[in-house]
Amino acid sequence: MHIYAHFQEKLRHHLQEKAQAQGLDLGQNLARVMVEPPRDPAHGCMATNAAMVVSKGFGMNPRALAEELKAFLEGLEGVANVEIAGPGFINLRLKPSFWQSQIPEILCKDADYGKLSPQKPLNVNVEYVSVNPTGPMHVGHSRVAVVGDVMSNLMEKAGHRVTREFYINDAGAQADKLAKSAYVRACQALGQDVSDPEDYPGDYLIPVGKVLAEKFGPDLLEGDFEAWLEKLRPVAIEAMMDLIKEDLQTLGIQHDLFTSERSLVEAGKVDEAVKSLTAKDFIYKGTLPRPKGAEDDPDWTPQERLLFRSTHFGDDIDRALTKEDDRWTYFASDIAYHYDKCQRGFDLLINVWGADHGGYIKRLEGAIEAIAGRKDAMKVILCNMVKFLKDGEPVTMSKRSGTFISVQDVVEEVGQDVVRLIMMTRRNDAPLDFDFKEVTEKTKDNPVFYIQYAHARAHSLLRAAKEAFPKVDFDLNALANVDFSTLQSEEELATLKILCQWPRQIEQAVEAFEPHRLVYALEEIAGAFHALWTAGKENTILRFIHPEDQARTQAKIGLVMAIACVIRSGLQVLGVQAVEEMR
RNA sequence: GACCCCGUAGCUCAGCUGGAUAGAGCGACAGAUUCCUAAUCUGUAGGCCGGAGGUUCGAAUCCUCUCGGGGUCGCCA
Numbered sequence: 001m002h003i004y005a006h007f008q009e010k011l012r013h014h015l016q017e018k019a020q021a022q023g024l025d026l027g028q029n030l031a032r033v034m035v036e037p038p039r040d041p042a043h044g045c046m047a048t049n050a051a052m053v054v055s056k057g058f059g060m061n062p063r064a065l066a067e068e069l070k071a072f073l074e075g076l077e078g079v080a081n082v083e084i085a086g087p088g089f090i091n092l093r094l095k096p097s098f099w100q101s102q103i104p105e106i107l108c109k110d111a112d113y114g115k116l117s118p119q120k121p122l123n124v125n126v127e128y129v130s131v132n133p134t135g136p137m138h139v140g141h142s143r144v145a146v147v148g149d150v151m152s153n154l155m156e157k158a159g160h161r162v163t164r165e166f167y168i169n170d171a172g173a174q175a176d177k178l179a180k181s182a183y184v185r186a187c188q189a190l191g192q193d194v195s196d197p198e199d200y201p202g203d204y205l206i207p208v209g210k211v212l213a214e215k216f217g218p219d220l221l222e223g224d225f226e227a228w229l230e231k232l233r234p235v236a237i238e239a240m241m242d243l244i245k246e247d248l249q250t251l252g253i254q255h256d257l258f259t260s261e262r263s264l265v266e267a268g269k270v271d272e273a274v275k276s277l278t279a280k281d282f283i284y285k286g287t288l289p290r291p292k293g294a295e296d297d298p299d300w301t302p303q304e305r306l307l308f309r310s311t312h313f314g315d316d317i318d319r320a321l322t323k324e325d326d327r328w329t330y331f332a333s334d335i336a337y338h339y340d341k342c343q344r345g346f347d348l349l350i351n352v353w354g355a356d357h358g359g360y361i362k363r364l365e366g367a368i369e370a371i372a373g374r375k376d377a378m379k380v381i382l383c384n385m386v387k388f389l390k391d392g393e394p395v396t397m398s399k400r401s402g403t404f405i406s407v408q409d410v411v412e413e414v415g416q417d418v419v420r421l422i423m424m425t426r427r428n429d430a431p432l433d434f435d436f437k438e439v440t441e442k443t444k445d446n447p448v449f450y451i452q453y454a455h456a457r458a459h460s461l462l463r464a465a466k467e468a469f470p471k472v473d474f475d476l477n478a479l480a481n482v483d484f485s486t487l488q489s490e491e492e493l494a495t496l497k498i499l500c501q502w503p504r505q506i507e508q509a510v511e512a513f514e515p516h517r518l519v520y521a522l523e524e525i526a527g528a529f530h531a532l533w534t535a536g537k538e539n540t541i542l543r544f545i546h547p548e549d550q551a552r553t554q555a556k557i558g559l560v561m562a563i564a565c566v567i568r569s570g571l572q573v574l575g576v577q578a579v580e581e582m583r
Numbered sequence: 584g585a586c587c588c589c590g591u592a593g594c595u596c597a598g599c600u601g602g603a604u605a606g607a608g609c610g611a612c613a614g615a616u617u618c619c620u621a622a623u624c625u626g627u628a629g630g631c632c633g634g635a636g637g638u639u640c641g642a643a644u645c646c647u648c649u650c651g652g653g654g655u656c657g658c659c660a
Binding site: 034036037038039040043047049052055061062085086087088089132169171172173174175261288291299300303305314315316320322323324325329330334355356357358359360361362382384385425426427429430431433442443444445447449450453456457460461464465501504505508509511512516517520521523524527530531533534535536537538543544545581582583 | 585586587588589595596597598599600601602603604605606607608609615616617618619621622623624625640641653654655656657658659660
């Protein structure tokens, strides 16, 4: 439990007892009692809204209740003094010794500092990327990929069990089209001069064609394509998945599980899911109205088919589960897929999608609610678009003109760390600019550099300290046993307080499904460290290395290493290297 | 036409699920700096949180309406 939760729990417990003694019930207001770091450090170390939130329950005005709580809070260990401010805020000031005692806590946990241990760890499934296996990944997908991966890391940091899953869309018409395109390439490899403008044009299919040509030989030219489809498709899909896995690896991403849509269909999962939902009356036979925008479409004819009652869950219309030819729609197999995931015993399904899937959320949420019986079984994280810029100009990408950038290209140009961290610098629902020049600049405007530089600086100090005191052990465990009482300055304590907020930052990022917050938290930590560093230029007592004073130096380096631990902890979630030197 | 997301400093964005005097970086101006200076730090200026109502002790945050910007509508995946 982190320190804010610690005080919060004590306070809530006290309020509960106080209320019980008076025969009162605070009800839900007790859960609204918070102990938080104040926005303004001048307000102390911690602030609570307790008096304002529960005063009505006691039939008192907030300030009067605050007065009564003051004595209790002053008696808690580590509390130096308690003040009441404004409409009834209670501000706590903690003793320096309390903060100093947190340094060993951090050092002992190292990069695991901030790892939470929830009462009941959840079994979480994070499904991300899941691009169509018809070619290498488009660079636009890299945001979804990184966000999903970091979200997975974050859930693990929060103490949950995570399965990283990739859903292979290998059952639809696109899979057949891929097989057809690969077939054409195979024919070309066998010397035939054929082509079809409808096919996927990329060169990446040429080697696949060669493989097919070698595997099946000239027999391929016998009979028509339809006869070969079932044999060619799995080979082509597998080849595409290999390309995609390579792209993912370039980004440092590895899934635990790849689930094939086709195998779900063939295993009868769709029938099973449909049967189950039909029994609950969420699926019926009906005819959809002519869709908007298809007023003039001569191909559209009304036809009775299986429908999912998504209007029951707020969708505009009910959604079709079968196509014209009676095959399942994508939505139908997606229901089956999520039905399957629920059966596998996950408490929470997280789906990371691109912004273009926004309109799909309602119907799938409806399906999940129908299956699991609760709304919060699934969370969709929708990622807005990335605009790639070169020299301030948007890089236009189109598959047709061949001017698209591959994931490999980007990583080669700026590096994996940069791609990963920059993708996390915005809220997922905000658009993101990725400027090839800016992201590699060595300035504080670039969060990648700024944060890594802080970590490198910390290790530079460690090296210097070791040089100054060759006989002293500066390992984390040794530092944890040092006396930190010399760390008294306002600047040092302020930095320490920021470090101690880290576990709370993790907790809140998880609750909000907003991993980007960690980047901002790390920037704040790095900033505090850089400021402390510069402060030492004017005020020598703030310097980290004092060649004439071993004990003081050890304490300072303990603090510096605590900073490094927290940065490492954060970069670990982001999947970014914590470098020790960057000359 | 419907639904979803976004409007916060000149620019790019945070804002801790409703808290106290709204924050950072860039850009501008003025400074500091032999411990990683191709960096970093300190200060100054800059705001009707798109607009109008409402909810309450208290709103950038929640609700309604409205104006702008983006996205999505299918029996594609």
